[in-house]
Amino acid sequence: MQSRLPILIFALLMAAIPFVPGVPPFWIVLLDNIGLAALVAMGLVLLTGVGGLTSFGQAAFVGFGAYTTAVLSTAYGLSPWLTLPLSLAVSGLFAVLLGLITVRLSGHYLPLGTLAWGLGLFYLFSKLEFLGRNDGISAIPPLSIGSFKMLSPGSIYYAIWVAVLVSALLTMNLLDSRTGRAIRALRRGHVAAEAFGVHTPRAKLLVFIHAAVLAGLSGWLYAHLQRAVTPTPFGAHAGIEYLFIAVVGGAGYVWGGVLGAAIVVILKEVLQSYLPLILPGSGQVETIVFGIMLVALLQLAPGGVWPWLMSFLPERTSGKKPDTSLKLEQRSRPAGQSGVLLQVEKARKQFGGVVAVNNVSFDVQAREIVALIGPNGAGKSTTFNLITGVLSATSGSISVLGKKVDKAPPQEIVKLGISRTFQHVKLVPDMTVLENVAIGAHLRGHSGPLASMLRLDRTDEAKLLAEAARQIERVGLADQMHQLAGSLSLGQQRIVEIARALCVDPTLLLLDEPAAGLRHMEKQRLATLLRELRDGGMSVLLVEHDMGFVMNLADRIVVLDFGTKIAEGTPATIKTNPEVIKAYLGVAA
């Protein structure tokens, strides 16, 4: 991914600051606070900016981390280093419990739900006897190495910033991996990701835990910096402020979290110390100005400060081309030249009173291109959704290679070698073409999140990217490999979707209007590609409105009208079928 040089420079810079003569000790305190806030914000970047899950409750996880070490190191006299894993584990455990409830909520329930349990936990902290109620817990031992005790803000400074840098590196490693791509696809809805085998609830829970553990780490450091904890810093306002930090910095960027923390902490400090000089009066003037500046900032730069700063740097679009000599394991193909691959029998789908698909039966043989045509609203895309498990049929059955799949979720269907494209393109616009296509190979990689963070996934990752690059070259988009998917024309985006579907190494490819938005030459190239795929042993089922394209390409055509199959046969017979002509052109005069 990015070069490590800027990070190294940043680390050296941070390490040098305490040695600069004349740096006021107060600055170090501020930097400590920035580091603590940055840890929480970084988790939120992953959770909110990347994963699309807004949480107001992060302050509660900071509280779990802080209280765990506070109780264990005072009441039970454990060493702070022993309580570190325990603090992280407690935060993580509560994240699992709360996450199981929360992450499946969609849209605005999620932030409000987190706000609610965040508040509940805050009141719990301030009422529980063994947590010291409102007075909290004091006399927490400092961090120490040997006889060196980190008593001053200057000595714990290194512990905090090492934690920030390591967390940032691990988080960026995670994002730049198989699991990371799955996480980055979450924000664009779950249908596309699930069609390639991503288990979206699990991916959401993962980021939730990651963010909570980072918050717990911040809490652990906080407890040993302050050496006392009270409930106040873990309340609703703190939770809101963390989110605010992430949004100000740029919610989609790991360094945005750090930058946002710096901006907010310094701004608050400046306001608190200088505003009373300008505007003497009763306190809280800084809150007013703070609130106003927040709204103003959102109106001027809704995307946050980090991407705004980055836009001044020269753009780097040329990524490294993956080594395409690396190969992934291929699916074992069913032997023999023929046989039924997909069997749809009396499939029926009702939405309330509307029958979208009405007892439709057809099949797809091995090495065959079948086209599904019909006027708008005929039920073609719904049939696709039934086959791929996005919708489940009201009645009837669908089987792949003789195995019934009508109740299987999309993640299971794709394992059988059925992959698809979508009528409305579902790519992640702010990921490169290469990364988007690599999502297609999700199930062919094996590295988990921990391996990705520690960079133990590189051989696996190189193979996945090589496969993606190969499929991109195959569909003729090699020049666009490192561009953002959102910058491509709609026709090209459709082709990217085909490359992504090919990454599954499918036996059956389902294409929903692949030729829409393509120019004449591009259509011809697509037809050639599909014929090649068929001759290589793949079957294709496609929905398409361009009759010239379909008639020249398909071996067999199935015609739907108002959810019912009205004809089936070779292109020649379909062209002359009176029922089909009636459906398309109305009754002949």
Add this chain to the structure above:
Amino acid sequence: MNTTIMLFLLQDGITNGAIYALLGLALVLVFAVTRVILIPQGEFVTYGALTYASLAAGQMPGTAKLALALGIGAFAFDLFVARKAMHTRLIVRSFLTNIVLPAIVLALTIYFAAQKPPVAICIALSLVIVAMIGLYLYRIAFQPLAHTSVLVLLIASVGVHLALQGLGLLFFGAEGQRGPAVLSTAFTAGSLRFTGQSITVYAITIAFIVGLWLFFGLTLYGKALRATAVNRLGARLAGIRTTLSGQIAFLLASVIGALSGIMIVPITTLYYDSGFLIGLKGFVAAIIGGLVSYPLTAVAALVVGIVEAFSSFYASNYKEVIVFMLLIPVLLLRSLAAPAVEEEKD
């Protein structure tokens, strides 16, 4: 526990629940129309309550000046947007609503505050002042962000909340205030005593629930407001003025908030920062109602009020914990009834 205590708690819970219901309704209304999750709703409550209490005590409330200041800001925003095509009619209208109106109200407030006005005038002035603040806030803070994501609107909403809360301290001080009762009559039925105040609370809540329900369900204008929420562009193409919809939603929300505040300030002492917690309980109700259903929100708010009353009797320490944790089983239920195919957002 005996029946009397239970009835007392129930009555207390229903009175509080009715207030939460009103606030929950306002939150649902604003969210449905503008996608803004209105955290400053609590400030509308305290502003309404404390403006009313200050006026009744013969003090000049700072909110009237704030309304004028925000009005000037709103006018400036209007001017800035219209800088390329200055339509005299639009500018005059903006000048009248954003400058002349708050100036007149400010003058009236100064005039009346000096002479301890009757309750009715206090109520009217407080409502108008807070309504204007709500209206101008939408113009200044939210209208320029109307096209952005729910998250950005939410953060902006937090910013407005912080600013308003800070201003609240500036205007009303850290001391709590109580206002005079709106209706001082009372009667007893069995062992329960019904005050005119609590009856007013019930009546107004019911009137609003029925009113909003009818407005959104039956009138063309209500449907237009809902259409704005679903698809701004589509609504505009169909000829709905989306900014007007947002203004109406904020106007209604601020009036509802102020009214709730005026109704509770005779019962409990309110501080400049009390609104946040009261508003959040309205949130709990709104979430249970799914942010869409008015009757469900009202029922949920009553449950929240009753649970709060009973838990403050049995486990007063854990009152807030219980109220906010009430959401967890609700959320759990909603998770189990898993959402169907979801199209992509933002």
